[in-house]
Amino acid sequence: MWSKKARKGTLLFNNIFSIVPAIMMGVSEVAGSFEIIIVARFVVGICAGLSSNVVPMYLGEIAPKNYRGAIGIVTELFITIGILVAQVFGLRSILGNKEGWPIMLGLTGIPAVIELLLLPFFPESPRYMLIQKGDEKNARKGLQRLRGWEDVDEELCEMRVEDQSERAEGQLSVLNLYTFRSLRWQLLSVIVMNMGQQLSGVNAIYYYADSIYSSAGVAEDHIQYVTVGTGAVNVFMAMVAVLIVEKSGRRLLLLIGFGICCGACVFMTVVLYFQTKLDWMPYVSIVCVIVYIIGHAIGPGPIPALVTTEMFRQSSRPPAFMVAGTVHWISNFTVGLVFPFLEKGLGAYSFIIFACICLFTFIYIWVVIPETKNKTFLEISKLFAQRNKVEIMAEDSEIKETGGEISKSEIKSTFL
Structure with missing residues (x-):
């Protein structure tokens, strides 16, 4: 899904698996059916599984390398904040009681609604657009929006090097x-x-x-x-x-x-x-x-x-x-x-x-x-190359900032 719908599209689609079960759990008491809660929790599990994978991947791809760590683990920070908020609302004096629990379960859809409203204003992963879709124009525009300046040639160059170095792997x-x-x-x-x-x-x-x-x-x-x-x-x-x-x-x-x-x-x-x-x-x-x-x-x-x-x-x-x-x-x-x-x-x-x-x-x-x-992602791959007994060679200087084609002799990826 995240390869066809892209990172942002997958996250937007995934909100269905949060909003719908939140409504189901919210009305479960009125409907008098515990089976609704069981089905809803199963669907929420799909949402959790997709989010826990796609969110860190999206954040890691859009972050500059010098802030990738901090931005990447913001996901875990908000998970812990979500747990704390749930613990507070779950207090018996608030919603953790006979009257309040349907409301508490129904509130779980609010973060998904917020994401559904705000995420469309964010760009798709430039790395996905350039390497997997070959769309350099939109990759450049997305990168310029994310960085806040026009000159993003250096990052685009690094993405092209990574693209060429992994051509042998394919999809x-x-x-x-x-x-x-x-x-x-x-x-x-x-x-x-x-x-x-x-x-x-x-x-x-x-x-x-x-x-x-x-x-x-x-x-x-x-x-x-x-x-x-x-x-x-x-x-x-x-x-x-x-x-x-x-x-x-x-x-x-x-x-x-x-x-x-x-x-x-x-x-x-x-x-x-x-x-x-x-x-x-x-x-x-x-x-x-x-x-x-x-x-x-x-x-x-x-x-x-x-x-x-x-x-x-x-x-x-x-x-x-x-x-x-x-x-x-x-x-x-x-x-x-x-x-x-x-x-x-x-x-x-x-x-x-x-x-x-x-x-x-x-x-x-x-x-x-x-x-x-x-x-960079390519530099990290090189760190593992010796342990994997492979050779990954890619020279930044061989990449033209205009994004021209590069011959196989300029960038070589050898799998022994």
Whole structure:
């Protein structure tokens, strides 16, 4: 869809899968049918799946390379803001009650309506227009609108170099994405990072949070306010990530984030083991929850989608996001399905499994993932070329700013 309808067209079309189910859920009580809610939630899942892939891809393609990190993880920032808003509206004193829940579910369509009204005023991805559609005129116009100045020849030149360097690949699909040696380590990295993101225990932490707060002596009616507080911490750390990602880099934030999550899971295991033996231990468990949220919000939460955008060039990026999205949601579903049984069988020791996953992901990132900040997509592909045992050669100086044809001898892409 995102190759035929383009990035912006896909996002506009995707609003249907948010607005329609919001209306369905809003009228479900009047209709007296819980089946409507089930169908609506299924449709909303389609919206979430498309948005979580297309939005970071669109933002990554329209952003200048020196701000691509900050703009790319704005997606995660607004996800955390959305979660916090939902937690606030979900308070029993607001809409989290018998009378208010249909209104709360119906309000989920408002962001889609706002996007439907405003997104048409934004340009299509210039990189998509030039490389995949060959429309340099509209690519130039879109780039000039986005940058705010007329001289965009340097960026267009870089796009032409990328276009010529990947001609050997052609338009890739998910199935033949696995056959290209030049993409082998990028694809494996995307799978590891997205599995690490979801299997690191973030959903388990939230699953356990209410019982942790309760055991710490927080009154049942007040647990909802503590939950809102953790949501606020999540938003704050996502904002910090946006502010520092261009200085610290992606790799460092991933390492710090997974390191903190690993440590928090280990401490959580110890704390839960001694929780009934030491009176003050439940309060330490609350600290562990907050520390884990801080670690996840600064690295494992926002960075994988950004790095997925950066590690792939134009033709391979859409199928790469399909793989990333599939791994992301299957892993998310697996944790939600398995963790209650895991917790019942292993108790506090279940978090050791998550600690091991965080540690494995940490080691993988340390060994394999290069720093990608302030680099073009082609430069990042070259960083992986040696590990993939391929040669990717492209010289900027060979590209004419008029956009003329380039011979195969001027730009060579060799797949061994």
